[in-house]
Amino acid sequence: MPTASATGKATVHRLIGLGLLLVGLTYPFIVYLGMGHLSPRLFALMLGTLWLARALSPRQTPLSRTLSIAALSFCLVLALADSSILLLGYPVLINLALLALFAGSLCSGMPIIERLARLQEPELPPAAVRYTRKVTWVWAGFFSVNAAIATGLALWAPLTWWTLYTGLIAYLLMGLLFAGEWLVRQRVRKAT
Structure with missing residues (x-):
């Protein structure tokens, strides 16, 4: 207890x-x-x-x-x-840290998505391990693009655009990616 x-x-x-x-x-x-x-x-x-x-x-x-x-x-x-301009860099920083974490996991040890998948299914088949590696690459790409967009908006766009993208659109895109990956995963599972 x-x-x-x-x-x-x-x-x-x-x-x-x-x-x-x-x-x-x-x-x-x-x-x-x-x-x-x-x-x-x-x-x-x-x-x-x-x-x-x-x-x-x-x-x-x-x-x-x-x-x-x-x-x-x-x-x-x-x-x-x-600096007020640095205030706008926080979402960039978080995306770059997540990019480093996901990309780093691809270079050493087990990819992040594989670790998460093994929480539900400890004995993943080789096809699932390859799939989780691809999904980790997709997330690394997402964080890279998201950081680039947030940087561009912080440097060259009005504050309202930065706020709309980093406070709403980026989360919607993340949700769409998560939902899309879940749908693809269901199809891949059925095919195996």
């Missing part, structure tokens, strides 16, 4: 994760609404506090460790530079 201390730590860990998820999802809108009223240093302090709490958590996976280091580095640079 877990102790009260362990249960409390798990709850705090989940709350920090939920906080980061909510901030991540609403970040473009927070920036859009607060850019004229709040200093970039304040954004860096608030975001950095959440990421530092996450980084100090004993439950670190390669994904959370990679994202924590990247996000804390970003917050430090943002605080030092106090």
Whole structure:
């Protein structure tokens, strides 16, 4: 039976994760609404506090460790530079960190998608292993393109376009990719 201390730590860990998820999802809108009223240093302090709490958590996976280091580095640079344009770089940073994680998993060890697939089906057939490798490549490509679009919008487009893309369209595209891959996976399973 877990102790009260362990249960409390798990709850705090989940709350920090939920906080980061909510901030991540609403970040473009927070920036859009607060850019004229709040200093970039304040954004860096608030975001950095959440990421530092996450980084100090004993439950670190390669994904959370990679994202924590990247996000804390970003917050430090943002605080030092106090630059409004850097505020727009956070979605780029997250996409590049995810790209590095997915692409890195293709070069060393088991690809991310294969790891996720093995959670449901530990003994994957060789065809499924090849399929998960291809899907990991697709996600790496998605994060690469998404980072490029977010960069272009941050540098050359109005703030409203950046907000619309990074706060809504990118998530819709991610959902479409996820749903499309699920449909393809069902067809591949039936064919084998």
